[in-house]
Amino acid sequence: MINRILHSTEGRLAIITLAVFTTMAILVPDRFLSSANLTSMAFQFPEFAILALAVAVAMLTGGIDLSVVGAANLSAVVAALFMNHFAGEGTGTGLLLAAIVLALSVGLMAGLFNGVLVANFGLPPILATLGTGLIYTGLAIAMTGGSAVMGMPPAVAWVGNGTLLGIPVPLVIFAILAAVVGWALKYTAFGLKTRMFGANPLAARYAAMDTERVLIKVYALCGTLSAIAGLIVMSRANSAKADYGSSYLLLAVLIAVLGGVNPYGGYGRIIGVVLAVLSMQFLSSGLNLLQVTNFAREMIWGILLIAVMLINLVSFRRKP
Amino acid sequence: MKSFDWKRNEVLVFAVIVGFCVLATLRDPNFLSIPTLTDLMRNSIVLGIFAVGAMVVLVSGGIDVSFTAVAAFAMYATTVILRDLAPDMPWPMAFAIATLIGAVLGAINGVLIAFFGLPTLIVTLGTLSVFRGFLLTFVGTLQISNLPPGMRDFSRWMMVRGTNSDGSFYSLPWAFAALVIIxxxxxxxxxxxxxxxxxxxxxxxxxxxxxIGIDVRGTQFFIYVFVGALAGLAGIIHASMARISNPFDLVGLELSVIAAVVLGGARLTGGVGTLTGTLLGVALIVLVRNSLIVIGIPSTWQSVAIGVLILVGTGLPAWQAKRAEAQQT
Known part of the structure; x- marks a missing residue:
């Protein structure tokens, strides 16, 4: 049993997550385990966790999506400008719903564009999404002149700050998305094709798989997930801006890799990504309570990423 | 000699640069002048040195995104060393220290990539945050505007200096020679x-x-040390020219640099890339960053323009390759 846990990436990760949690609980017991801290953690991590989910899905195909933050901000800016334009009296629930639909379609379009570039034009995913990431961010800058869009209707606050049956709404959204994406990857034809393409693109094509369709769907999913993350950020910040969350890109890639997703494609499980998100958030909050600066936290993230890669490498080599 | 090929990226980029200049001159006749040229050259120095390093990595089939953090680290650490230990050190020594610091940091990338075989993008993403985090946590966060005299002397040392007909000054620092030498x-x-x-x-x-007997690991290790050394040198030149050493500078430029190199025809899959193409790519990126407004596009559209250039510059060859492949089978 113990051997099995130690020999799976997710098993080791679960141990790391527990270890981080226990360490922080011992170092700062009164504050780390306080309900205020636990609640604030639950509000903090979903936005970058959803971006990590998007990057993980792209990575499963052996690609990567560097445009997630750009697509998230573009969707949020479009939604915010839309609500600003039509804002009237009242809480604006109907307006919010329309804005959500609009933001999701912007995210979907952004993702489809990435997918077409990668699948139909054969651009390397890094370059395609690097270029579109600049374009999406650039469009958001051009629309706003680089400043933040404020003056949202009151209903917007619920998405990022409200609770549902006592559970923070962002956490509920993330849990649903993780479950749906995890299920889709494991039990649907789309999921199987995604993983097969990642494991061996050429074999997938020889197996008469419509690889272009699969890739376009994957990137469309990434774009839509990014838009949802963008809406949560917008609600929590009560504004939308072209350069919000610029540090989330590195973090999202880091979490996906930490979660055991193979950057060359073919292997990765959503449970791993969830565990990686949790361990990062525990580490982050704990270090924050220990009054470690943001810069030191960035350094620790980097060390963690490389350390996990090295550990995975050693354990892969041991296998026959 | 290879025959002249219209489809080469270098030719395309050169054509875009010429087109840009023609448009700019039509809109503003003052554009075509020596000050514009010296501005372009001055702004290409740091970006150009970075790009040469990034190109060597791309040619070897890897990618390095940590070089800006290496540069910021070497730049700031050298300034601190000079300020606290040897304020009167002449500039060549300062440059040597920065290059050495860069090479050491590059060697860390080199060990992880060449000897452990980790993916280059992930390693350098990791070391980017490690180097930057270490610098800002343990070395300092305050910018140093009172540079040591050695570095100040270097920044005053001009290759070309003159006055335009309308009385504006222009100059080109000797730092440009560093780019040429590299x-x-x-x-x-x-x-x-x-x-x-x-x-x-x-x-x-x-x-x-x-x-065929090539020492793959040794060569890869050399590449990352070389890129680190170049980044260190670019960093100290950046601080000397800006006359300020700010640890928050440079990081964030890495994707623009890689964009310039890719525009110049280097392939992410490795094996392809030329210095001519890289320098043309740098010139185009610098032109877009500085002079977009001259051809009538507001500067808020700058990153859209660079993004479109990347997609077109890499999309055309990729699409042609895909079509050629489809015709064969």
């Missing part, structure tokens, strides 16, 4: 030494390279 030296390594041919061979097909 380009010539890199050209020599890539095209006239076994090491350079090994770099292209690894990028083309690592397994074949190994089988």
């Amino acid at each position: 380009v010539v030296a890199t050209w020599f390594i890539l095209n006239r030494t076994m090491l350079g041919r090994a770099i292209y061979a690894i990028g083309g097909a690592p397994e074949s390279a190994r089988r």
